[in-house]
Amino acid sequence: MARQARAVRTRRAVLEAAAKVFAEYGYSAATVSDILKVAGVTKGALYFHFDSKEALARGVIESQVEQHLPAQELKIQEWVDQGMLLAYQLPRDPVVHAGAVLSSDPLGREHYGSAWPILIERSTQTLALAKERGEILPHVAPRETAEFITSAFHGVQLFSQLESGLADVERRVTVLYEHVLPTIALPAVLARLDVAADRGARLYAQMEAVTEAEYAERPTPVGTAD
Amino acid sequence: MARQARAVRTRRAVLEAAAKVFAEYGYSAATVSDILKVAGVTKGALYFHFDSKEALARGVIESQVEQHLPAQELKIQEWVDQGMLLAYQLPRDPVVHAGAVLSSDPLGREHYGSAWPILIERSTQTLALAKERGEILPHVAPRETAEFITSAFHGVQLFSQLESGLADVERRVTVLYEHVLPTIALPAVLARLDVAADRGARLYAQMEAVTEAEYAERPTPVGTAD
Structure with a gap:
């Protein structure tokens, strides 16, 4: 260990x-x-x-895609959570932030790739599950919506970076979801979604608590306690 | 002349x-x-x-902001047209494209500025007029929505640039409006909006025809016909 x-x-x-x-x-x-x-x-x-x-x-x-988000009753909440957690991490985790910058560099991407294809694939799969469960409107095309949200999210975080050095990125990501969720989720589902600007912070705290609890359960081997 | x-x-x-x-x-x-x-x-x-x-x-x-768009019956259509025309111009007009790249350069902007504040101001004013006329939903905050659409548009065009060299930017901008207009426009207004991917091309052709007609009306001075 x-x-x-x-x-x-x-x-x-x-x-x-x-x-x-x-x-x-x-x-x-x-x-x-x-x-x-x-x-x-x-x-x-x-x-x-x-x-x-x-x-x-x-x-x-x-680092942008290593999210182990807690499962939610609604798959569409999990879909929102992917963006809310990233919005929380961007101004706080320099590795996540650097990953976002590298991912959108037109020249660099040719050498090392981009997180976007992975983020889009995950987003597509979560939307497809939400659709199977009848949480989202029947006209939603998972991949199209996933590509749209990933690119719109990028624009929003870049704007926030330029305007406020990412200080307002969580609020701006909330505004993004407020503008698009009514076109995606069923009205009855919409009322139950949490898109508050502090959603990412609460998810992160919850994930940290789980990690600490996991470590606490494991006995430390004698003499290797560094 | x-x-x-x-x-x-x-x-x-x-x-x-x-x-x-x-x-x-x-x-x-x-x-x-x-x-x-x-x-x-x-x-x-x-x-x-x-x-x-x-x-x-x-x-x-x-060059991005020098749009002289034809007036429409609905102000919210004029709001959409600002984006549709830009989507048409981006892959076709190298000056407009370079303007978009320069506007989002974090270092460069400090020296020469950005088109975003002007685009956001125009977008805000058009939304405010649409609101006065009762075309959009009462909860819409013009500046917030204008900042959102400008940043989301940027993300969408950047994604299109990376994916297809802007070949699909008009379709992706249509997808953007399809995802957000139902949260902005009244349902009765929504049904009358044109967000087809070729909207920008039609607007451009219309603007060209007007310009040519204006030139045709002016007599060419003798001996200076270059």
């Missing part, structure tokens, strides 16, 4: 360093050496997790 | 050259000399219209 926990911490330190360096120099000008210096880990440790600059960029990008 | 027509042509040639150079080298690396070479006009002619690189960027940006 301790070794695994250390590996998780190292990986996280490397990703935070990569996020910082990519944000400061841009992807093209950044080097693995720069990232190594900022991360404060050994070269071997870095290369164990990421064997190239492209791999580092992919690691940063994937 | 001929002198004015020549000035319009020169200004347009300079803006097209600036759009091309900004797209190729990026704003920071581009120089007025590069733009001068591509434009094929005299230095004096260029500086008559634009006295700096910032002024050239502002000129490119303003």
